[in-house]
Amino acid sequence: MIWAGIHYGGKTPLVVPDGNVNAAAYRDILEFHCLPYARRVHGHNFRLQDDNARPHRAAAVREFLEAEGVVQLPWPACSPDMNPIEHAWDTLGRAINDREVIPQNLQELADALREEWDAMPVDVINKLVDSMPRRLHALIETSSHETWTNPNEKELEQALVLGSRRHLPGFLTIGIPTVQRETAHYLTQTINSLIDKSSPEERSDVIILIFLADFEEEKRSKLKVLIKEKYSSHLEAGFIQVIQAPMSFYPSLENLKSNYGDSKTRVYWRSKQCVDFAFMFFYGSSLSEYYLQIEDDVYTVNGYLAAVRDFIKDKSNVQWASLEFSTLGFIGKLFHAYDLDRLATLILVFYQDMPVDWIFLHFKDLNAQQKNHVRRPSIFQHRGFNSSLKEKSMKNVIDRTFVDDKV
Structure with a gap:
């Protein structure tokens, strides 16, 4: 699991947390990495756009951001094409695969990820941000699927x-x-x-x-x-x-x-x-x-x-x-x-x-x-014969590998 943030004109350092990112770990990332960087670059004039993963919407995280005066931008979790950082991750992944020496363990992988992330040109990030209006318009016009957010x-x-x-x-x-x-x-x-x-x-x-x-x-x-x-x-x-x-x-x-x-x-x-x-x-x-x-x-x-x-x-x-x-x-x-x-x-x-x-x-x-x-x-x-769908018969639906322990 890795974390980083992007904005027009730059990107945060890459963070490689130990273990899975739960609500507590994500709060620490925000407190010690995300917010200090964002305030150094933008002062207090910014909004945080993350996805709707459970740690991102946990009560502890929400309370922390509210106390810090940070506004989270509502974002549809089911529209990955709308999130520009997904394409940054794709660029990072290709850079790792193109290295002459492929990382052999987790520490080497973490070092390689940081190195390739730092080397990613700002122009790549800017193009992703610039593409947002076009991709949003295309999604609205052509998508056959609805967009919605995960339950908070x-x-x-x-x-x-x-x-x-x-x-x-x-x-x-x-x-x-x-x-x-x-x-x-x-x-x-x-x-x-x-x-x-x-x-x-x-x-x-x-x-x-x-x-x-x-x-x-x-x-x-x-x-x-x-x-x-x-x-x-x-x-x-x-x-x-x-x-x-x-x-x-x-x-x-x-x-x-x-x-x-x-x-x-x-x-x-x-x-x-x-x-x-x-x-x-x-x-x-x-x-x-x-x-x-x-x-x-x-x-x-x-x-x-x-x-x-x-x-x-x-x-x-x-x-x-x-x-x-x-x-x-x-x-x-x-x-x-x-x-x-x-x-x-x-x-x-x-x-x-x-x-x-x-x-x-x-x-x-x-x-x-x-x-x-x-x-x-x-x-x-x-065991049931009557499906919740009237036109569907369940009479012959049995698991033949089941062994009943009834006496």
Whole structure:
């Protein structure tokens, strides 16, 4: 991870922090590198433009900038072509690749990055800044995608409608999107399975994150009453958290692309599902070390949490973007929590182009995961016959690698 800033006429020194950049590290970068440089060059007449990565929008960072009197420029996270520094990073990367001696370790790489960054001509930076009006105009005129910003900390806090957030991150968050079906409803069976097949000690380090995906408040209210009546103690303990996304988060779901011969109903359903998942991932990125997505109509086996821990440990020497605990769709897909913001952004860029489980496949490819890491036997089985999409039948959707432990 590296950091630097650019402006017309110059650039900051390159910073190579130790480890990942969390909110505390980013605040230090701002305090000791960014703001001193900006004030030396521009006095107090400047605005800070960064992206909407979670550390950049953390409450501690926002409070620090407000105390310093620094204005952050709102910026759509899903429009990388609009950010000029991305092209500066590309120039830097090419310079590293063109070196006669390729860096052999992290220290050599850090030294080479600083050297090439310092050598980058100011004209390169100025041309990037000068290109902004043209690229903004082109994006507005030709882009088929909407631009929007990631939910900020306040919006994420307001998304929690039942339960309470825990003070410290845990081991695992299990995400369950759900809707009020017109016929059978499976949510409580799914929750009961997750509870019955785990111990109180295990649950103290795990969160079940339920996302209410219905737009209609009447349907949401019915589910909230049901969950509160059945799981009040788990809500109080923070083991179960229930969230819903604000309508302002959703892009237009009208006049969507009609790909793959899908009906308008199916295109609407899968496009909205993409946005639903993206909001869940933004919310879940700070709750735990890992995040596991399932559906609201599955059941599991005894020891499923131990199986997750063991499989993660088994793959500790492998670079992976996702581990899989089911062969079906998006059921049982596990991610590093620190990857969720990037996954959510990718989903939002292509929300109307393809189903979310297809985007998941591209996410693995983009992260250079060359093979699927699937735990066998799987630990989740699909049980529902009634999809949230009326025209979709689920009768034959079963995971044949699942081994039921029922007696």
